[in-house]
Amino acid sequence: MADSATVPAAIVARAPKALLHDHLDGGLRPQTIIELAGESGYDGLPATDADELGAWFRDSADSGSLVRYLETFSHTVAVMQTPDQLRRVARECALDLAADGVVYAESRFAPELHVEGGLSLPEVVEAVLAGLREGEAEAAAAGTPIRMVSLLTAMRHAAKSDEIAQLAIRYRDQGVGGFDIAGAEAGFPPSRHLSAFEYLRRENAHFTIHAGEAFGLPSIWEAIQWCGADRLGHGVRIVDDITSEGDTHTLGRLAAYVRDRRIPLEMCPTSNLQTGAAESIAEHPITLLKDLRFRVTINTDNRLMSGTSMSREMQLLVDDAGWTLDDLRWATINAMKSAFIPFDERLAIIERVVKPGYAALSAAT
Template sequence: MATDTHADATLQGVRIQSLPKVSLHDHLDGALRPQTIIELASEIGLDVPSTDADDLADWFEDQSDSGSLVEYLKTFDLTTAVMQTRDGLRRVAREFVEDLAADGVIYGEVRWAPEQHLAGGLTLDEAVEAVQEGIEEGEDAVDANGSAIRVGQLITAMRHADRSLEIAKLAVAHRSRGAVGFDIAGAEDGFPASNHRAAFDYLASEFFPVTVHAGEAAGLDSIRSALIDGRALRLGHGVRIAEDLDVVQEKGEEVFVQFGDLARWVRDREIPLELSPSSNLQTGAIARWGTQLEDHPFDLLYQLGFSVTVNVDNRTMSRTSLTRELKLLADAFEYTLDDLEAFQLNAAAAAFLSVEEREELIELIAEGFDR
């Protein structure tokens, strides 16, 4: 049975879906509509686990709930397979934007790896151009419906491959045509950011923003490498920074925490954490603390002053939306609208935009929550 990822998501009488939001960690190949997968697969003669959209949504959710990032990533074989043509990429990108807007997102960054979408004969540039066409079509469609959204591309290199410098140059080449930042993704453990130092050196020389997947499937050393070797301005997930915190004493509701040097640096420098609660449960990223959302160190990090943001990671695999993630957190930790607003303001401040554009985004969020 399909799950409505927006249903009954209210807080203090307010529909969370209607609140203005910022989405920073959202994978294009993890955000396909099941019906779109079925239709695109039919066009290329690809077998799918089910030709019923609800059943296919069930399949993705079941396959992704493995407790392993490696197993979780295998579900992308199907989604990337239907994203190998210009039309396929354009459609998926357009629908991605439309779905963000339906979720109340007013600014989003979509991350994806062009090197994984060349099997149909596209060049890297053609792939990026196709996605940008889809984004702009989606933005226009949202505008025609009386809303507004802006979406930028985070051009991503696969950390287990050796094309990161090439992909970094691709990102910079498209910085005035939709690309707003760079990322590395894929199997984290055993593939540190230091393997891609040449790419990060180049990006730094071009003053191009970087976020790095770190602190999900690997721990503190991975985060350290993302910051030192990658010069990351944000941490993709970053949840395992909590491993550098030691709860040394508890008195009633008061908790005393001892910071490691890395955790203190991330907190004091306000390096944003792109946390994805449901995904972190599915991949086992929070296994050290437990297996339920209430065990997620999200609230600990928030209460200690880390710059936490809320994200979906992969809408299809986690069968979720930003509305749903916020509702889950509110239920788990008794958050109020003020808390949800704080998460959006953190995300707006962390967006890869100019300071003027971030200030405008912050004003839009404040106005939306005031209403």
């Protein structure tokens, strides 16, 4: 087994990666924001230098408050209101992820946030899907192939979840892999959107729910037992149902259920530090949950706001929490097993890309 000391940054950068939880409006390039703002006449940016703007996003998001963290999105959403803007952002998302070694990614976005310029919800979805396809084609031509899938997100404080769920079904054969709800958890339980989840289940569709990030076990319980989520967005607070005494860990009934059912946890370490859901990478619950063999996955959440990438998230776990190359491989396979694409496609990426890629890296160390 590879030791954590034998996983230098060069190896982590080359590792095949699978990403389940990444927000399209949280991953823009700072320079792109500046250029799109100039073209559209948006004058609300706090900085017009790319380095300064990137630092502003990271500093503003690093507040310890989920609500404050979410406020930074007003600037990115402002420059994602036309087909050309959406296509460019989606294309660059695919290219940036592919350049980081990501071989499979699900990019989620809320169509209802991109209609201020007069677009219809279907037009928003079609523009994003077109951009992702363009990015895939360019990445493949550059020798860094990536499979991109989109998730349609409904805002939990709004009342469009039924419409967004129907949109996810309408476009599921054109690149939409599933559905999600996001936004501030407190006061907006997932059960408010129960009709959307019931509709998706009737349509044999996949969905994940942001739960257990800023709010605790009740949010996770509702997402799973009431709404029927296939995966948990974050789910970090499941540790509140685990009692630890030394090396002995006792799981409560909800935690045991999540582990027994192999419910995937879309964990985002750096983001959790920013929103106050964890104190440090070394103490982040992801490592305990890995050791207890929950179905843990590693994710970026919002690359711009967190100043991060999949390589960075993995390297932090190696450097600060003692993860090994085998651990990274295990979490990557977990993500592929949990992906919202057909089983044969998941298996092909695991067997033809992930396993050979990690085998080559292991031999190199």
